[in-house]
Amino acid sequence: MVRALSDSELFEAWERGFELESAQRPLAFLQAVYPDTEEEELLQWSIGRCNADLVSLRQGRFGSQMEGVVSCPKCGQTLELTFSTAEICAEQQENTDHGLTVSKGDYRLWFRLPTAQDLADAARLRDHASARTRMLEACLMEAKRNDEKCSLEELPETAVTAMVKKMEEADTQGSVLRELSCPECDHQWQTTFDIGAFLWTETDAWARRMLRDVHTLASAYGWQEEKILKMTPRRRQFYLDMVNE
């Protein structure tokens, strides 16, 4: 369980997030949790490790119940989802510090797990195919056909698929799949849950709500922002109710 962030730490993370591209925003939360860790180092963490901390942060800050909406890809019906942080917490991942290997036919591949940096680099590319290639190139350390070295382009798709599968197994928290079914048309599909994007949207809504409350109380009583933010939520709400009466 990571340390819970205070209101002012969460505000700082929110403000820093605005300066980042959307794929990198989760980094602002990790920087707030680990202020003594260099950004360079955080970027080398596997996506699964980052996500596990973000889930933990979310639980400590906003509770374990999560709500969201998705649209059915077949009929467009909007579905409301409720799930818990426990459901999106994957099992402990295996130790992958020394990289991973996979063999497929004559091919043998050595690779590492995708990191937050890889994700940020891939996100800059517009189309899905080039983003995937970029990510795989970064992670593939060496590939051999029998004893001869070969590049990513020379690998058969079956070998690449085996590598991706092994990555997913090793970094379970990297991509959390959920099975969904539409009550309207019975269509069933899988969707990946992006804790980073979810937490950003939620924090953004929280920050805007807080600032509106500060505005209301500062206008009514002339109090400083700092003083208002330091109040317990209960006391702040009490004053807000009186202003709004």
Ligand SMILES: [Zn+2]
């Ligand atoms: Zn549907």
